[in-house]
Amino acid sequence: TRRLLTVEDLNVSFETRDGENQAVRGVSLHIDQGETLGIVGESGSGKSVTAKSIMGLIAPPGRMKSGRIEFAGTDLAGLEEKDWRRIRGNRIAMVFQDPMTSLNPVKTIGDHLTEVIRRHRGLGKAEARQEAVRLLREVGITEPERRLRQYPHEFSGGMRQRVMIAMALSCQPELLIADEPTTALDVTIQAQILDLLKQLKDQSNLSVVLITHDLGVVAQVCSRVAVMYGGMVMEEGTVEEIFYRPKHPYTQGLLRSVPQRKSGYRERLVPIEGSPPDLIDPPAGCPFRERCPHAMAKCAQLPPRFEIGPGHRAMCWLNDESVKEELAARPEPQ
Ligand code: SF4
Ligand code: MG
Numbered sequence: 001t002r003r004l005l006t007v008e009d010l011n012v013s014f015e016t017r018d019g020e021n022q023a024v025r026g027v028s029l030h031i032d033q034g035e036t037l038g039i040v041g042e043s044g045s046g047k048s049v050t051a052k053s054i055m056g057l058i059a060p061p062g063r064m065k066s067g068r069i070e071f072a073g074t075d076l077a078g079l080e081e082k083d084w085r086r087i088r089g090n091r092i093a094m095v096f097q098d099p100m101t102s103l104n105p106v107k108t109i110g111d112h113l114t115e116v117i118r119r120h121r122g123l124g125k126a127e128a129r130q131e132a133v134r135l136l137r138e139v140g141i142t143e144p145e146r147r148l149r150q151y152p153h154e155f156s157g158g159m160r161q162r163v164m165i166a167m168a169l170s171c172q173p174e175l176l177i178a179d180e181p182t183t184a185l186d187v188t189i190q191a192q193i194l195d196l197l198k199q200l201k202d203q204s205n206l207s208v209v210l211i212t213h214d215l216g217v218v219a220q221v222c223s224r225v226a227v228m229y230g231g232m233v234m235e236e237g238t239v240e241e242i243f244y245r246p247k248h249p250y251t252q253g254l255l256r257s258v259p260q261r262k263s264g265y266r267e268r269l270v271p272i273e274g275s276p277p278d279l280i281d282p283p284a285g286c287p288f289r290e291r292c293p294h295a296m297a298k299c300a301q302l303p304p305r306f307e308i309g310p311g312h313r314a315m316c317w318l319n320d321e322s323v324k325e326e327l328a329a330r331p332e333p334q
Contacts, residue, residue: 001032004175004207005054010067012049012058019280023049025231027067031175036201036208038218038239040254041228044276047211050228051177054209055094056084072174090120093168097180099160103152109136109163110148113170120171135166140196158189165196179211194220215258219243224311227251230277230287233305237312247306247314250288286316294318 012024024046031037039047049058056076058064069076071092079087088094096102103112113132117123123131129148136144139162152160161181168176178197182190198221201208210221218225218239225242227235227250235248246252253272274291277283285300286292292299298317306319317323 001034003030004033004035004072005029005031006068006070007050007054008068008070010050010053010069011065012046012053012067013063013065015061015063016280022279022282023062023231024053025279025282027228027231027233029226029233029236031207031209033174033207034201034205035224036197036210036222038222038225039209039211039228040213040215040218040225042213042276044279045228046231047228048179049231051094051179051209051211054175054177055088055092056081057088089116089173090171091173092175092177093171093173095161095164095168095176095178095181097183099157099164100152102164103160105152107151108148109150109152109155112152112163113148113167116167117170131170132166135170136163138169138200139163139166140192141166156189157185158193161185161193162196165193165200169200173206175207175209177209177211180213181210182217183212183214190217191220197221215243215254227254230282231279232287232315234288234316235312235314237308241309241312245308245312247308247312247319248288248316249292249294249318251314253291288316296323298323 007027007029010024010027014021014023027046027050029037039050041047052058053064054069056079064077067077071087110129110132113135114125114128117128117131132148133144136147141147141159141162155163182193185193194217197208200206210218212218222239224238225236226233227242227248229250235242235246235251242251243255246255256270257272272291277287277290283289286303289295289299296317303315303317305313305315308314308319
């Protein structure tokens with residue numbers, strides 16, 4: 001497998017009236033070709049800002065302060081806007097939560113698609129039309145010829161999201177970034193869109209970054225997961241490791257708050273008490289400290305990323321050898 005994207009020690013902040021909001025703090029990630037990485041976290045955890053950085057979409061008052069973003073051997077952090085345009089929507093495409101805001105209500109679905117296809121691929125009108133038909137079929141839209149003549153309002157939410165995916169795919173990207181692509185959809189439609197993403201990834205060698213607040217969504221599509229909190233990656237690992245052997249109390253808390261869709265009845269959900277840290281003046285030490293049931297004196301220092309196993313890392317002192325020994329030596333509570 002080929003390494004497609006490497007993000008190293010990314011720091012992004014936003015100037016606000018109250019000071020500098022440190023939205024992303026030291027994030028490191030990587031994506032291989034053909035892989036689907038889930039980035040999970042609550043709103044304000046830095047996941048969307050991380051995605052926007054990869055797309056070169058951080059604009060004032062936002063600023064990428066430091067870090068490296070390397071895509072297929074190109075250093076993106078140093079690119080100028082004109083060079084960005086060759087990559088964004090071309091080699092890296094993005095799908096957002098609300099397709100309606102990206103579709104023009106007075107243009108047909110066909111106009112939307114053929115425009116992107118012609119712009120990116122330099123095809124003639126008839127060929128672009130043919131390609132649009134093929135793409136609609138690929139994203140599971142039946143009767144594509146008729147559908148192309150329709151307007152966005154004639155499509156349901158799920159169908160519009162399929163169109164957005166078709167548009168994203170029209171430029172044959174190597175990386176697709178999907179930011180909460182199913183959040184606005186009901187559960188059945190959500191599952192269909194996730195199936196589609198999975199199918200597309202399996203058919204082509206497409207790499208996908210799926211951003212969501214829902215660990216259940218990750219389980220359906222992703223091979224690897226990064227759990228973000230307070231602008232940092234708290235834990236990273238394969239879906240299996242994150243779901244069955246979570247080593248960070250925040251991941252464990254998130255897992256307890258995921259509805260068990262398969263068990264047939266609704267289990268009691270345990271929300272994580274408290275609220276995320278203020279990133280304008282973030283507390284020193286572990287960002288999860290104020291909400292963590294295991295917080296100890298040592299947590300006033302920022303924990304390093306502990307290597308749990310191959311590709312599995314957790315940023316929590318509970319994984320430190322001396323802490324483990326100390327905890328093991330403690331008498332059982334009576
Ligand atoms: Fe909890 Fe401390 Fe681990 Fe942070 S470092 S998650 S506060 S135990
Ligand atoms: Mg977001």
